[in-house]
Amino acid sequence: MPASDVAIIGAGAVGCAMARRFALEGARVLLLEKGADLLSGASKANSAILHTGFDAPAGSVELACMQAGYAEYLEIRDRMNLPLLKTGAMVVAWSDAERAALDGIEDRARTNGVGDVRRLTASEIREREPNLSHGALEALLVPGEHVIDPWSPFLAYLLQAKAHGAEIVFDAEVLGGAFDGDGWTLRTAKGEFHARTIVNCAGLYGDRIERTLLGEASFEIRPRKGQFAVFDKAAAELIRTIVLPVPNERTKGVVLCRTAFGNVLVGPTAEEQEDRERATVEEDALVALLDRAIAMVPALADVDVTAVYAGLRPASEEKGYRIRTLPERNWITVGGIRSTGLTASLGIAAHVFGLYGEMGRRHQPIADPVWPTVANLAEHRLRDWARPGHGDIVCHCELVTQREIAQALEGPLPPGDFGGLKRRTRAGMGRCQGFNCNARLAEMTAGRFAAPLAADEAA
CATH class of the missing domain: 3.50.50.60 (FAD/NAD(P)-binding domain)
Structure with missing residues (x-):
C-alpha cells in the first residue's frame, strides 16, 4: 500500500x-x-484582498470556490487568530465610459448573489473618501470586500x-x-x-x-508579472476603502488599498513574460503605478514609498x-x-x-480537530510588542519582538529561509528594509538556513 x-x-x-x-x-x-x-x-x-466574487464569471467554478472560501475563512479566522481588516471596496468610474460599465458590473454582482452592492454618487464618494481625487464620477460600493494578512x-x-x-x-x-x-x-x-x-x-x-x-x-502556463509599490504607514490615514478600477478583458487593473500591516499598496501591473523564476521590478512600470496612485489620491505625493516588489501569477x-x-x-x-x-x-x-x-476515495474525517493559532501581525489588532515579556524590539520599523522571532524559529513549522522568517514576523520588511536589523537577524538565524542571511534575497 x-x-x-x-x-x-x-x-x-x-x-x-x-x-x-x-x-x-x-x-x-x-x-x-x-x-x-x-x-x-x-x-x-x-x-491580500478577500473577495466576495461580485465580478467573477457567473455560474463558474471560480465563483463557487471564491464564495465557499470566503465563507470558510470568516468561519475559522477567530479560532486560528487570523485578521480581517474591514474596508469594503469601491469600483470607481473615472470616465463616462467607465460610468456606463458600472451597470453591467452591478448586474453581475447581483447575479452572483452579492446583493448588498449599491451605487455612490460623486458627492457620496467624497464623503466616504475625502482624499480621493474629485475626478471620481461614480462608484459601485461592495461592502463585503476586505483585507487580510497575505x-x-x-x-x-x-x-x-x-x-x-x-x-x-x-x-x-x-x-x-x-x-x-x-x-x-x-x-x-x-x-x-x-x-x-x-x-x-x-x-x-x-x-x-x-x-x-x-x-x-x-x-x-503563461506567467503574468505584477509589480507593486508600498507607501509608508502615514498613507493609511488617507484612504479606508479598497479602490478598484473598472476592469477590462485582459486584467482587473490597478488596485489601491490599505494593508493589514498599516501601509497602502498600489498594483499590480499585468505583464506577460516567459521567465517563470524571476519577476523583476521595472522603473517605468513603477513610475506609472505611482503616478496612477497619486492621480487617485493626490496627497500620496507627500508620502514615501518604502518598498517595491514584483510577483508572477500562473495565468494560462x-x-x-x-x-x-x-x-x-x-x-x-x-x-x-x-x-x-x-x-x-x-x-x-x-x-x-x-x-x-x-473517484471512490473514502476516509474517516477528524472528529475533533486541533486548531493551531498564528501570531498576529495586523496593525489594527494587539501586537506582541504591547504584551509584557517580549524581550528586545529587533525590527523597529515593524516593531517585531525578540519573542516573535524566537517563536517562529522554534515553532512546529520553522522557516526554511529568510523569506519565510520575514513572512512569519515582518522582520526586515519595514521602512528601512532591514538596514538596521539584518545584522541582529543574521546572528539570531546563524546556522539555520542553507543560504546565509547576507546572501539570501528572498522576499
Missing part, C-alpha cells in the same frame, strides 16, 4: 489549503514543495494539516515518477515518495508537472481555473489559479476533495 493517500505538489496558497482539507478529512497527506518554505513561489506576492492564513492551514499527520517536505522538487495502476512513485530532490493519488498544485509549474508525470499537459491560455481529474491515473490537476486564489483556496480545496470522493 502507498505510504500516503495523497501527494500534493506545491505549497502555495492552494497547496496549503489542500493539505489542510485532506488532513481534516482523515487522509494521509504528503506535501512536496520545491522551495525552502511555503509560499516561496507565486503566492508570496498576493494582494501569508499567515496559509501557515495556519499547514500547521493544522501537520497537527493531523501531514508530512511536509521542502526542497523536494519533483523530478519524475511512475504510476503502477494502484499508486504513484515520485522521484524528488529529497528522494522517492509513494502516494496513491496526486493533486497537482504546482502553480507556475503546473503544466510542466503534468508533462513530466503524465507525458503531456492539458494547459499552458484560458481565463478560468484549470481543474481536471484523471480517475484512471489517480490524478487531479488544479491549475491556472490566478489572482483570486487567496480567497478561493479553501473553497478550491473543498471542491477538489469532492472530486476525489467521486
Whole structure:
C-alpha cells in the first residue's frame, strides 16, 4: 500500500489549503514543495484582498470556490487568530465610459448573489473618501470586500494539516515518477515518495508537472508579472476603502488599498513574460503605478514609498481555473489559479476533495480537530510588542519582538529561509528594509538556513 493517500505538489496558497482539507478529512497527506518554505513561489506576492466574487464569471467554478472560501475563512479566522481588516471596496468610474460599465458590473454582482452592492454618487464618494481625487464620477460600493494578512492564513492551514499527520517536505522538487495502476512513485530532490493519488498544485509549474508525470499537459502556463509599490504607514490615514478600477478583458487593473500591516499598496501591473523564476521590478512600470496612485489620491505625493516588489501569477491560455481529474491515473490537476486564489483556496480545496470522493476515495474525517493559532501581525489588532515579556524590539520599523522571532524559529513549522522568517514576523520588511536589523537577524538565524542571511534575497 502507498505510504500516503495523497501527494500534493506545491505549497502555495492552494497547496496549503489542500493539505489542510485532506488532513481534516482523515487522509494521509504528503506535501512536496520545491522551495525552502511555503509560499516561496507565486503566492508570496498576493494582494491580500478577500473577495466576495461580485465580478467573477457567473455560474463558474471560480465563483463557487471564491464564495465557499470566503465563507470558510470568516468561519475559522477567530479560532486560528487570523485578521480581517474591514474596508469594503469601491469600483470607481473615472470616465463616462467607465460610468456606463458600472451597470453591467452591478448586474453581475447581483447575479452572483452579492446583493448588498449599491451605487455612490460623486458627492457620496467624497464623503466616504475625502482624499480621493474629485475626478471620481461614480462608484459601485461592495461592502463585503476586505483585507487580510497575505501569508499567515496559509501557515495556519499547514500547521493544522501537520497537527493531523501531514508530512511536509521542502526542497523536494519533483523530478519524475511512475504510476503502477494502484499508486504513484515520485522521484524528488529529497528522494522517492509513494502516494496513491496526486493533486497537482504546482502553480507556475503546473503544466510542466503534468508533462513530466503524465507525458503531456492539458494547459499552458503563461506567467503574468505584477509589480507593486508600498507607501509608508502615514498613507493609511488617507484612504479606508479598497479602490478598484473598472476592469477590462485582459486584467482587473490597478488596485489601491490599505494593508493589514498599516501601509497602502498600489498594483499590480499585468505583464506577460516567459521567465517563470524571476519577476523583476521595472522603473517605468513603477513610475506609472505611482503616478496612477497619486492621480487617485493626490496627497500620496507627500508620502514615501518604502518598498517595491514584483510577483508572477500562473495565468494560462484560458481565463478560468484549470481543474481536471484523471480517475484512471489517480490524478487531479488544479491549475491556472490566478489572482483570486487567496480567497478561493479553501473553497478550491473543498471542491477538489469532492472530486476525489467521486473517484471512490473514502476516509474517516477528524472528529475533533486541533486548531493551531498564528501570531498576529495586523496593525489594527494587539501586537506582541504591547504584551509584557517580549524581550528586545529587533525590527523597529515593524516593531517585531525578540519573542516573535524566537517563536517562529522554534515553532512546529520553522522557516526554511529568510523569506519565510520575514513572512512569519515582518522582520526586515519595514521602512528601512532591514538596514538596521539584518545584522541582529543574521546572528539570531546563524546556522539555520542553507543560504546565509547576507546572501539570501528572498522576499
